[in-house]
Amino acid sequence: MGKPTGFIDFKRQSRPERDPAERTKDWESYMLPYEEKELKQQGARCMDCGIPTCHTGTMLNGMTSGCPVHHLIPEWNDLVYQGQWKEALKREHRMNNFPEFTGLACPAPCEGACVLGINEPPVAIRSIELEIVERGFKEGWVKASIPETRTTKKVAVIGSGPAGLACAAQLNKAGHHVKVFEKSDRVGGLLTYGIPEMKLPYSVVERRVNLLKEEGISFVTNTEVGKDFSVSALQTEFDAVVLCGGATKHRDLEVEGRELKGIHYAMDFLHANTKSLLDSNFENNDYISAKDKDVIVIGGGDTGTDCLATSVRHDCKSLTQFDIYEKKGDVREDDNPWPQWPVIHRVEYGHKEAAAVLGEDPRAYAVMTTKFVGDDNGHVKEVHTISVETTIDENGEKVRKEIPGSEKVWPAQLVLLAIGFSGPKQELIKELSLETDERSNVKAEYGKYETNVKGVFAAGDMRRGQSLIVWAINEGREAARECDRYLMGDTRLP
Template identity: 80%
Template sequence: MGKPTGFMDYERQSRHERDPKTRTDDWDVYTLPLEEHELKEQGARCMDCGIPTCHTGIMINGMTSGCPVHHLIPEWNDLVYQGQWEEALKREHKMNNFPEFTGLACPAPCEGACVLGINESPVAIRTIELEIINRGFKEGRVKPEPPKNRTDKKVSVVGSGPAGLACAAQLNKAGHRVTVFERHDRVGGLLTYGIPEMKLPYSVVERRVNILKEEGITFVTNTDVGKDYPITKLQSEFDAIVLCGGATKHRDIQVEGRELKGIYFAMDFLHANTKSLLDSNLENGEYISAKDKDVVVIGGGDTGVDCLATSVRHKCKSLTQFDIYQKKGEIREDDNPWPQWPVIHQVEYGQKEAAATFGDDPRAYAVMTKRFVGDENGYVKEIHTINVETTTDENGQRIRKEIPGTEKIWPAQLVLLAIGFSGPEQDLLQKMNVETDNRSNVKAEYGKYKTNIEGVFAAGDMRRGQSLIVWAINEGRGAARECDRYLMDKTNLP
């Protein structure tokens, strides 16, 4: 440990943020890096815990605690404090193929499980993680490393999100010939089209994909397996298949007026915006515009926040985010002890931007949509809501009770549904006769990743349901290991 008193000497400092009002005039990353001396101070705050929990990656009460890719966090924190950036990069890449993705877009369950976080602000782990990899790229230390030897095995990976990319990277390291199929025009899955540019720029994804290409991985885009590429051809041409198609079946809201125009799934809104932005800087107009509209985002999670940030940049008229739950407290409740993920009130980047633009936090709490009302042309014009109280019964089921007298009407010409996903799309799975569980996810044991079909594996959200980037990377790496074992009867992959 470089500085035993670091956590007492230095306050927490995460990446700086650009001004939340002026940054909405562009699509550049909203954060700014720390200076080197600031990063060393943040590394010094790591406490050299007797039993560090930041890297555990376990589920507690349905929430992730610690890092699912089991990052060697105390090691590279200390190395940053010592100024040993090259060694820190080696430690970082040892467990995570893509620290630049997690450094920008992971919610950092590692910080929620940081021992210092019991009674102080946790170590700024994600900030340090991102600066290690950014410095590695800047100094030319991140280079293609194609395998020295090749096997005669060919593997197809269906889906190029974080699980698919991690799986492909690991299988390629084992020497197999890997082809990744992506149904959209750009590689990256939800990394590319589900996370906005100001949070995770496509250039960051493309930079890593180009390295993977130089290492020998083949990417086939605009190809929807099962439609554009027959299943029989896939099975005959490859020795193994890994399904990493994600959980992209939208959750919907079933209330009166849902059929009205102007109501969209959040991911359709984000996807169209990013594609138009990358294709033409929005000049082609092929996106869902929030300009001069009263926008309501239904859903309080990260995707909803991304919709807020995108709508503000479109120059919307007003902006509201419905959260079904009550406003959370500033500190942990007794039933949410460390090292669980802290369920506390947080203000995310899109909410800061909305507040800077319109004067107040955009969230409305404990609000449930009752009906949508349209105009004479079939477009949504307002939302009728009521406040609710949410409790949990003895079986752990949520019970929502409407509160009389809290009815309200909200103007809305654009409604974005950001209430998550219910599981993977079923068409490909049904064509391949892959078994699913009672939640419609691919039935494959965690750690084994084998489906009921010989030589077919599954990983990421397609197997576990909607989850975090770090879980997708964890599963992609694990599925690669088991696929390699299947092909070679043994494996050296971690």
């Protein structure tokens, strides 16, 4: 612990951001780098706790507490304070293959479990994490690590999102021949097409993927296993298979008027936007535009926030985000103690941008959609809502109570459904004769990852359901370990 009084001497400072109104005029990253002096001060705030909880990676009250990849956070925080950047990078990569991904797009459950966060703003862990790896790339310290020896084993990894990439990276380190199948035209899965460019630039994903290719991993894009590449060929060609596809089956909103044109799943909106941007800088017009439209985003999570930021950049006419829950307070409630994830009011990048451009925070709280109304051409023109009160009954189930007289009509020519996913698509699962759990996810024990079919493993959202990037990386790494054990009888992978 380089500075015992660091948490007293220095206040928390998150990574600087560009002006919210100015940054909506482009698709560049909305964040700015720290000054080195400031970053060292942020590292000095870490108390090197005797029993740190920032790296625990467990579930408390249904929410993630601490880092699921068990990052060596106090170690690299202190190394940053000491100016030992290269050593900090080694510590960072020891537990996380892709700290640049989590540094940009993870909600940072590590910070929610930071001991300092009991009565002070927590250490800016995620910002420090990102600065370490970016310094590593800038200095040329992040290089391809090619295995010295190879086994004769071939492994297919299905899906190139964070779980698939982490799994492939670890299996390749073990010396196996790894081929990753991706149904889209670019590698990255959710990282590429599920997160907007200004939040996670594709150049960041591509930079890491190029290193993985240099290390010997093979990628096959535009190929959906079970459709473009047969299951029989999969089982014949490979010694093991790891399923790392996402939970891509959309949750829908079953209300009157759902069939109207202009109502889209949020992920379809985000995917088309990023693909058109990367393919042609929008010149092909092959995307869902929010320009000059009244936009309603239904869903209060991160994906909904990404839709806000994208719609503002399209120059929408108005923008509202429905959250079915009441507005949270600025501090924890008594039933949400540390080190649980703090359920508090947050103002994310998309909210700041919408407020800067359109004049106010776009969120409407405790609102439930009751129906959509269309025009004579079958296109949505209105969203009807009612205010609700959410309570928990004696069985722990959520109960929505509608408030009479709170009905409201909202103009809308574009509606984006950002209410999550209900599980993975079932076609490949059925063709492989895999057992599923009660939520339709592939059934495989956490920590073991092997399905009911010998040699077939499952990890990430396909196994656990919709979750965080950092959980996907954790499961991809661990599934690689168990796959290696299956192939070789033993393993040295962590």
